[in-house]
Amino acid sequence: MAQEEQSSRSIYTDIDDAGSDEEINKWQRTFRLWRETLKEHWGLLTDELSVKLSMLVVAGFMLIAIFAPFIATHQPLQRQYQGEAGIIIEDWVEPSLLGADTEYLLGTTAEGFDIFSQLIYGTRAALLVGLVAAIFTAGIGTLVGLVAGYYGGKVDDALMRIVDFLYGMPLLPTVIVLVAVLGPDLWNIILALIVLQWRSTARVIRSQSLSLRERPFVKAAEVAGAGDWHIISRHLAPNVLPMTFLYGSFGIAWAILAEAGISFIGLGDPNTVSWGTMLQASRAYSALSFGAWWWFVPPGICIGLLVISGFLIGRGYEEITNPKLQ
Amino acid sequence: MSANNVLLEVDDLKKHFKVNQGWIASLMESFGSGEPDYVHAVDGVSFELREGETLGLAGESGCGKTTTGMSLVKLHEPTAGDIIYDDKRLSEASDAEIKQFRQNAQMIFQDPFESLNPRMTVYDTVAEPLRIHDIPNETARVQRALEFAELLPAEHYFDQYPHELSGGQRQRVAIARALVLDPDFIVADEPVSMLDVSLRAGVLSLLDRMTEEFGLSVVYISHDLSLLRHMCDRLAIMYMGKIVEKGPTDQIIENPQHPYTQSLINAVPVPDPAVGRERVELQGEVGDVIDIPSGCRFKNRCSEYIGDVCDQVVPPLEQKTEFEQDVACHLYESAEGYDPYEEMGGSPSAAETGEGAESTPADD
Structure with missing residues (x-):
């Protein structure tokens, strides 16, 4: 083989001269690799019973949210009956589920709303808040973390001081103030949650990319001439992606809890039904002291189920990304 | 030594790292009180690398040999001094010339477990430099590089991830990645020190073949003098950021x-x-x-x-x-x-x- 040295300095000369007919289709290949990775992660994730059950719960809630108009028996914000003087009635119908002879599956509220239908439509609000807030917090946090961790120095300092500032603000009170200023609208609540929640994702992703960017494979890419964006997108992002998913799934649960809390305080959107506003109404009408437990127990259970499912899925994914926890 | 043409000349290269003291100290510095401390990792190193030559950089840990190697492939911007490649000073080179230099300077790292992205397949890892430089015939080149690195059959390795490979195989992938661009010179930073002793001979003979068949110039960085004696034409011994002795390998060893x-x-x-x-x-x-x-x-x-x-x-x-x-x-x-x-x-x-x-x- 050593004789080749004299004739040609490159072992690729013949390839460059002749060209080659065989070329792997890049997109097909990328797609196949992604599918394999996802399949493997899915397999690991659904291996655990608690994760499987949680996924069923979440899937169930999603179906309910999508088909809410078909499942709900009444309009959620339509009074089912009027009091004698046309004023707000302070009387509730007991649930037919318990044998009462009415058409209301879970009874009605003191305002005359059908609880079952409210519960169904409340799923929409909960999932909307959870998903939108989680996607944006994980997305913004990851982007900021990657940029801060990769560039370091002044960029890092500036971005992390913003994060520090946000860390100084307590979650619930700040959201309350923001919603009070912006107006009680579901989208304003989501916005307020996003503004406050990307901080923790950004911190974690930053610390990850700080250590990743010093790894030799990043240096190797630099030596090969890769630009900043190439390194961030090909080398840093794929390695922090599991962490992003993890924080995203926790973010869903946090956002739902926070929205319920804000609504319970009375800063919820009066024009949409959410589990939080149901709880708030039941408190306002002292449902507890009247023994009308069917008003506040169902939304409480729903919140609990969805939040616990979110955490369990996150936890299951954490075990995949961090085998030390197993 | 096939020719005596100087490929790369290092001229009084210095690399000092600022000691990080936090932002308060740096703020005070900018107001003029106190001077920053510098680690003098490389402090005035000069040598030349001829075409087809293998040069060894030796010295104990912390003597600046890795920093020198990293500066050679422009992973560090030198504090002072310059590197002259192909009669051009890199500090004055245009972007296109830097790109050209990047294509011709590659590095092999010490730890094969760290130098490959765990989420990239062997094919993507080796093809990455080609994509960066828009070089055609990607598949054929990757295959040739893997075959040269004795990963046979090459197709078998295309879709494997680093964690599915042994240390020796990983280092071969790293070598294939360095060779796929057909570079002029390679910096090999302790290329076998993390490998099992039983695998070293194989990787070393691969590196040997690499210098011979590609007509490459290689800078070996190692603390292992017996390895350097085996691999190198010339040696430079470093101590605390300076070269203390430089010359033909046999002269220095004997x-x-x-x-x-x-x-x-x-x-x-x-x-x-x-x-x-x-x-x-x-x-x-x-x-x-x-x-x-x-x-x-x-x-x-x-x-x-x-x-x-x-x-x-x-x-x-x-x-x-x-x-x-x-x-x-x-x-x-x-x-x-x-x-x-x-x-x-x-x-x-x-x-x-x-x-x-x-x-x-x-x-x-």
Whole structure:
């Protein structure tokens, strides 16, 4: 083989001269690799019973949210009956589920709303808040973390001081103030949650990319001439992606809890039904002291189920990304 | 050595790292109080790399050999000095020229477990440099590079992830990645020190073949002198950011002149219990790389310390009268007639007593 040295300095000369007919289709290949990775992660994730059950719960809630108009028996914000003087009635119908002879599956509220239908439509609000807030917090946090961790120095300092500032603000009170200023609208609540929640994702992703960017494979890419964006997108992002998913799934649960809390305080959107506003109404009408437990127990259970499912899925994914926890 | 054309010239390269003291200290600095500390990782290194030549950089940990290697492939921006590639100074090169340089300078890293992205397949890892430089015939080139690195059959490795490979296989992938661009020179930073001893011979012979068949120039960085002796045409011994001895490998190994080189070579074990030899063990630790001592950097550990001249005058790396290699030490007389005692402010008496204590009469 050593004789080749004299004739040609490159072992690729013949390839460059002749060209080659065989070329792997890049997109097909990328797609196949992604599918394999996802399949493997899915397999690991659904291996655990608690994760499987949680996924069923979440899937169930999603179906309910999508088909809410078909499942709900009444309009959620339509009074089912009027009091004698046309004023707000302070009387509730007991649930037919318990044998009462009415058409209301879970009874009605003191305002005359059908609880079952409210519960169904409340799923929409909960999932909307959870998903939108989680996607944006994980997305913004990851982007900021990657940029801060990769560039370091002044960029890092500036971005992390913003994060520090946000860390100084307590979650619930700040959201309350923001919603009070912006107006009680579901989208304003989501916005307020996003503004406050990307901080923790950004911190974690930053610390990850700080250590990743010093790894030799990043240096190797630099030596090969890769630009900043190439390194961030090909080398840093794929390695922090599991962490992003993890924080995203926790973010869903946090956002739902926070929205319920804000609504319970009375800063919820009066024009949409959410589990939080149901709880708030039941408190306002002292449902507890009247023994009308069917008003506040169902939304409480729903919140609990969805939040616990979110955490369990996150936890299951954490075990995949961090085998030390197993 | 196929040709004597100089491919790469390193001219008084310096790389100093600022000691990070936090943002309050740096704020105070900008208001003029206090000076930043610098780690003098590489402090004035000059050598040249000829076409087809293998050069070894040796020295103990922290002597700046890895920093030098990283500066060679522009992973670090030098603090001072320059690298001249293809008659162009890299500090003045245009973007296109830098890109050209990137295509011709590659590096192989010490730890094959860290130098491959765990989320990239072997194919993507090796093809990445080609994509960056828009080079056609990706698949055929990747296949050829993997085959050269003795990963056979190459298709079998395309879709494997680094965690599915052994250490030796990973280092071969790293070598294939470095070779796929058909570079002019490669910096190999401790290429086999993380591998099992049983795998080293295979990877070393691969590196050997690589230099031969590609006509590559290679800079080997290692603390393992027996490895460097096997692989390199020339050697440069570094201590605290400076080259203390430089010359043909056989010369340096068989006839080391600088006291530091002597003690390094003495430390290499000989596989024969019957061989008795005088051990010169190095005393003490490497000096302070932040607060660089005056004069010779090796003076505190030197067994041949000859007094004030070592304390006050930095010995230049220069041709000496008696032997082939360049040495930075006051023990030997300069071939170019440089007299370190002149720089001390003219105290020849100190020089004489210093030399009188030494057993180097040829100097007089």
